[in-house]
């Protein structure tokens with residue numbers, strides 16, 4: 001037989017559990033709303049009609065093919081957590097009016113992009129594109145030859161007072177159609193003249209692709225892993 005104060009403690013504990021569950025649901029719903037507000041494509045929430053759970057997981061699906069990471073494919077109409085490799089595909093329900101609760105679907109939704117869109121730059125490429133955007137990258141001529149330099153940063157290598165050597169990476173970015181150099185020389189930040197590099201419209205679009213999950217950009221606080 002429980003003592004009175006034990007019963008009170010138990011009741012309070014159960015109340016706290018209910019309250020915690022309610023807060024967790026609220027956080028999940030807010031996160032989902034931030035993600036769907038930020039995605040440039042529509043997402044629907046659907047359950048697995050063959051699920052035996054009392055409260056089946058709610059998955060997310062898009063009407064267009066999506067990609068996450070370098071090349072992970074998420075075909076249109078499938079749950080995002082299934083990707084392309086699953087063989088036993090879920091039988092998804094009609095859209096339900098609720099937020100997604102499958103964490104793998106939520107994560108994929110937050111970072112996915114349309115598969116016919118441009119491939120995002122790597123972290124390193126993104127840094128270089130930002131330098132180009134800032135007008136810091138020039139092709140310069142110096143005693144060692146013609147090179148491409150990031151004039152915002154000096155290096156100790158030969159000609160390093162012109163800036164950090166970025167010839168190889170600029171050639172790669174140029175091959176992807178992201179950067180182009182001026183045909184004429186202009187005054188450069190170090191005082192001499194050089195051929196300035198600029199972003200192409202494709203490069204500007206590549207730089208605009210989110211590098212981090214959209215929820216990080218959209219929200220001051222990170223989501224809680226529940």
Ligand SMILES: [Zn+2]
Pocket residue numbers: 058059060079080081082102103104105
């Ligand atoms: Zn899922």
